[in-house]
Amino acid sequence: MTAIASPVPPVRDSAARQRILLTAHDLFYRDGVRATGIDRVIAESGVTKATFYRHFPSKNDLVRAFLDHRHRRWMAWFVEALQRHGGAAAAIVPSLAEWFRGEGFRGCAFINSMGELAGSLPEVADITRRHKQDMTDAIAALLPASRQRRQQADAVALAVDGAIIRAQFDPTPDAALAALARILKSLLA
Amino acid sequence: MTAIASPVPPVRDSAARQRILLTAHDLFYRDGVRATGIDRVIAESGVTKATFYRHFPSKNDLVRAFLDHRHRRWMAWFVEALQRHGGAAAAIVPSLAEWFRGEGFRGCAFINSMGELAGSLPEVADITRRHKQDMTDAIAALLPASRQRRQQADAVALAVDGAIIRAQFDPTPDAALAALARILKSLLA
DNA sequence: GCCGCAGTAGACAGAGTTGTCTACCCTGAA
DNA sequence: TTCAGGGTAGACAACTCTGTCTACTGCGGC
Numbered sequence: 001m002t003a004i005a006s007p008v009p010p011v012r013d014s015a016a017r018q019r020i021l022l023t024a025h026d027l028f029y030r031d032g033v034r035a036t037g038i039d040r041v042i043a044e045s046g047v048t049k050a051t052f053y054r055h056f057p058s059k060n061d062l063v064r065a066f067l068d069h070r071h072r073r074w075m076a077w078f079v080e081a082l083q084r085h086g087g088a089a090a091a092i093v094p095s096l097a098e099w100f101r102g103e104g105f106r107g108c109a110f111i112n113s114m115g116e117l118a119g120s121l122p123e124v125a126d127i128t129r130r131h132k133q134d135m136t137d138a139i140a141a142l143l144p145a146s147r148q149r150r151q152q153a154d155a156v157a158l159a160v161d162g163a164i165i166r167a168q169f170d171p172t173p174d175a176a177l178a179a180l181a182r183i184l185k186s187l188l189a
Numbered sequence: 190m191t192a193i194a195s196p197v198p199p200v201r202d203s204a205a206r207q208r209i210l211l212t213a214h215d216l217f218y219r220d221g222v223r224a225t226g227i228d229r230v231i232a233e234s235g236v237t238k239a240t241f242y243r244h245f246p247s248k249n250d251l252v253r254a255f256l257d258h259r260h261r262r263w264m265a266w267f268v269e270a271l272q273r274h275g276g277a278a279a280a281i282v283p284s285l286a287e288w289f290r291g292e293g294f295r296g297c298a299f300i301n302s303m304g305e306l307a308g309s310l311p312e313v314a315d316i317t318r319r320h321k322q323d324m325t326d327a328i329a330a331l332l333p334a335s336r337q338r339r340q341q342a343d344a345v346a347l348a349v350d351g352a353i354i355r356a357q358f359d360p361t362p363d364a365a366l367a368a369l370a371r372i373l374k375s376l377l378a
Numbered sequence: 379g380c381c382g383c384a385g386t387a388g389a390c391a392g393a394g395t396t397g398t399c400t401a402c403c404c405t406g407a408a
Numbered sequence: 409t410t411c412a413g414g415g416t417a418g419a420c421a422a423c424t425c426t427g428t429c430t431a432c433t434g435c436g437g438c
Binding site: 129152165169186 | 220221223224295296300301302303304305306307308309314315317318321340341343344346347348349350351352354355357358359364365367368369371372375376378
């Protein structure tokens with residue numbers, strides 16, 4: 001369904017489309033998907049309804065594009081941050097600290113979306129699973145090769161998700177980072 | 190604000206109120222809070238609008254009552270399940286397995302709500318923090334007394350949250366449980 | 379020069395949202 | 409017996425939501 005191209009390709013990498021997508025990204029991530037009306041996205045991206053609906057036939061299409069964009073953006077940042085902090089397992093905590101302490105941190109966009117869109121966009125679970133798989137792969141790349149690297153990476157990724165959650169409801173991310181560090185230390189000893 | 194009693198107590202533990210609350214619990218947990226309209230709750234609990242608004246002056250009041258109810262219900266189940274599985278740290282994985290494999294499992298109601306209500310009901314972060322604090326206390330009670338029990342419990346709770354998330358997007362909870370078991374084993378060795 | 383098309387501008391439909399209000403019923407306690 | 413109050417039944421207001429539609433503009437390539 002989703003991927004069938006229209007007879008005459010109606011959209012491309014236009015400036016308007018980019019503006020819509022970036023605006024939607026900020027609003028969806030900050031306020032949540034359901035809390036953000038299409039009208040708001042349209043108004044804030046300085047575009048008209050006709051233009052919006054030319055690029056995104058429905059809100060769900062925009063949501064999918066948002067998650068796709070978010071995935072690329074976040075993964076690029078994550079991989080870069082891990083390298084910047086040494087490219088080993090020890091890079092995980094300082095990298096996440098950066099994110100958690102960053103201005104508009106509001107948790108994981110995928111986890112948040114999964115919670116609110118289970119009914120209206122069931123595929124968000126699959127999208128989230130793929131996102132977390134890529135995150136786990138990036139983590140695995142930091143670990144020394146061994147027979148249990150895959151499972152170690154799974155465990156680390158699980159702990160990272162726990163830390164993201166905790167950093168989302170605690171006033172400061174310190175406890176989340178400390179607990180994560182404790183887990184990593186004992187897990188990779 | 191929230192806790193000020195009205196001059197003449199307008200509500201009590203009536204049957205109607207209970208029906209509304211239980212219906213709201215099921216719908217909010219299954220479909221999400223924003224996705225569930227007040228009309229739906231009213232229709233499915235077999236009550237009229239006037240009755241509903243007598244007990245819950247606004248949807249936010251209902252949401253707060255829902256989270257409170259959910260907290261009591263979930264904590265009671267959790268403590269009971271941990272005891273039933275032996276009352277030690279080893280009880281955590283089988284207890285969660287029960288929940289994850291249960292019929293309507295849809296993740297943690299608090300984490301889900303925090304994601305979608307950040308804007309309209311900011312206090313949900315505090316409610317979630319208190320809920321997780323109680324969960325952590327229940328976990329701490331399983332661990333042998335030591336100087337680091339508190340921090341161990343924090344780390345275990347963080348991993349539990351990670352497992353809840355993973356069980357929410359994976360088709361089966363097996364990987365989540367295995368990764369959690371791995372973390373517990375190395376953490377409590 | 380003209381034509382296609384991405385864009386602007388905005389009215390409009392149809393459904394759904396929360397919340398209010400009137401009118402009536404029924405029961406249990408003073 | 410009266411009467412307060414929790415309940416039923418449902419209209420209605422005011423707003424927001426997604427999505428459609430018409431009419432016009434401005435520009436780049438053929």
